[in-house]
Amino acid sequence: MEVDMQELLEDSVLLQCRVNDKPREEFIHPTKSLLDFLREDLGFTGTHMGCMTGHCGACTVTIDGHIAKSCITLAASVQRKKVVTIEGLGEPDSLHPVQSAFCEEAGFQCAYCSPGMVLSTVELLSENPEPTDEEIREALAGNLCRCTGYQSIVRAVRAAAAQYLAKQESQK
Ligand code: FES
Ligand code: FES
DSSP states (O other), X not given: OOOOHHHHHHTOEEEEEEETTEEEEXXXXXXXXXXXXXXXXXXXXXXXXXXXXXXXXXXXEEETTEEEEGGGSBGGGGTTXXXXXXXXXXXXXXXXXXXXXXXXXXXXXXXXXXXHHHHHHHHHHHHOSSOOHHHHHHHTTTSOOTTOOHHHHHHHHHHHHHHHHHXXXXXX
């Protein structure tokens, strides 16, 4: 099938945003989801595709510092905003403290839910560095784990919180 470039451009919007601290500029279809933009156009496949209805949290990212389900977010809505995916948190040889805590406390089994769990935890600890177990469970209520690893996930969040506090103390 021949692609009509004129038609394609007329149906496109120019999206300018920052993803994982790098400027991005792409023509996208106005109905494209942020999840598809991140995975297909930018290759950030750590943003997982799950239910596609906003319920499981596998596709969680942050937009201007707040968590969002990228499957139900239009890519066009992040115009001039900052998006962070799991790839933007740490590197394999220098993990973000929350990623380290999840590894140390075995806060995953298959890890499909982990990117979303980790990003939701980062947001929780930035707002509440000493959450109770109840607050942790409430903050992660939008992230489902099919492997039922909730006990170890809560332990991992507690461990991450302790690391955050220790770092703050050492900076006083
Ligand atoms: S894939 Fe987005 S919430 Fe499930
Ligand atoms: S560790 Fe498998 S879905 Fe959570």
